[in-house]
Amino acid sequence: MFRSMKTFLGAAALTVAASATSAEELRIGTASLGGAFYPMGQSISNVVTKHAGAGLSMVPIVTGGSVQNPNLIAAGEVEIAITNNNLAALAIKGKGPYTKAGPIDIGAVAALHPSVLHMMVLADSDIKTFEDLAGKRVAVGPAGGGTLGFLNFLLPLHDMSVDDFTPSFVSYSDGFSQLTDGTVDAALALSGYPAGAVMQATAGAELRFIAFSEGQLDAALAANGAYMSVEIAPDVYGTADSGTLIGVNNMLVAPNTLDAATVQAVTAAIFDNLAELQGENANARQIEPAMSLQLAIPLHAGAQAYFDAK
Template identity: 80%
Template sequence: MNISFKNIASAAAVAILGTTAAAEELRIGTASLGGAFYPMGQSISNLVNEYAGNDITMVPIVTGGSVQNPNLIATGEVEIAITNNNLAVLATKGVGPYSAAGAIDIGAVAALHPSVLHMVVLADSDIQTFDDLRGKRVAVGPAGGGTLGFVNFLFPLHDMTVDDITPSFVSYSDGFSQLTDGTVDAALALSGFPSGAVMQAAAGNDLRFISFSEGMLDTAIEANGAYVAVEVPADVYDTTDAGMLIGVNNMLVAPNSLDAATVQAVTAAIFDNLDELKAENANARQIDPEMSRNLAIPLHAGAQAYFDAN
């Protein structure tokens, strides 16, 4: 007998929620374990399953992350997904990592938390700035994730390429485990904060943020207006100093072909119960509903209907 993951997830959702087999199941594309996208997707799924009505269920799916997720929507492997503002624009234009798929017809559902590029070493490391990564072993996240997109953007600004490091393409959890056991010299992770992978590493180790050389953060932000400077306070990971890092805002996206009433119900489940989401998910405390009215791509018709009414 062939039993797929989707069938198991559907059966579990039916058993838990008491819904019928006719319920519409939405798969939400997140990212690798250890980052912020998967727990965010899990928390959103919990709200949808509780409040969107018995005819809609949602399950979080582990994926390569923000770069891969629009492609998964295009191929029908997920019905809704988390990505960042910059990548959403590229996807709708069919350029960059989406040139093979062509323009992907997606709309924005909601603004979510920002992601920051965690650039982390053990506190006693001789790596001080991004330039010092040259010749080092670096965990850069999964091959389809947003971390590598940032790496490919930042390295040329530093007259470097990925060939100048020894990259380790692993999940954030595995990457920070490699950092603490000495397999890599540095670990990078594009994630909201606090990140589970970084928290786990910080539990038994003293960590430090890698800095940008003077003026390089400003140069990077000027090179791409979608990116922003984000300060991560020292008490987030018990580092000696705060980290001034580069980041990007994230959004929930769905194909414009997805039924508007379904998307409106999902949007309502999130924002009508935002306090509950914030109580369950630390990253959700950074969500500002007003940001959903001014995103880098147009709102999906269902999300537009929700925000027009609220």
């Protein structure tokens, strides 16, 4: 009987060990605190952990943001990440910020909320247009964040470079804090709206959007079809006037080497429980499932299987 009990306990231990091995935790790359990517990643993690089943869980990771995230996937530091349409298209071709790394083999998992380039100053600032940033101190977000990708696109269109102003490479939260305490003259943040960093800043200061000079936004949109114009109403941040900003759709991406069944389970957890996700995260209310079929890169095999079944 003792031997039988030992055999039983040994088998049980093996079963527990096998169960522990089958559990899978996915790390989702988000961005710095104060933007929309981290809370979105946190909400997605909650829904996936709750509904994906089969021991699958997810945890959000603070990163440099949308530019860095494809590189983190390539390095194996995260298994899934948030980036945007334009950067995903560059990543799979090994172009732009991914020239050094070469093509990154990622597929789209889901369309998320759009991000807009918040360009803001204190209401009484003498900075009116993008060109007025010349000679100023500007919080540009973290190195590796999506804001820099937009700047690298917009500056040449304005015959400017980053050397024309003094950049401060800090998180969005810190950048808008610097704006309100006068350390910088302007703050930028590529984020969904409302952005936490901006909301926090408006609690103690009146802000204003920096405008594009006449024709400049149209020229930018013509130069890159991945971008779009987004109107932010005054009631979003309590500004005196609305803001016409440049934006881009975001997406969830994963390496094409990630198991298709795992990605299908993640996709199902998100879209089969979208109302729950939207109840937890305001930016998720801007998610349109049909947009997942209109992204700049092909769907991951697991995501494709989910949408084919629908």
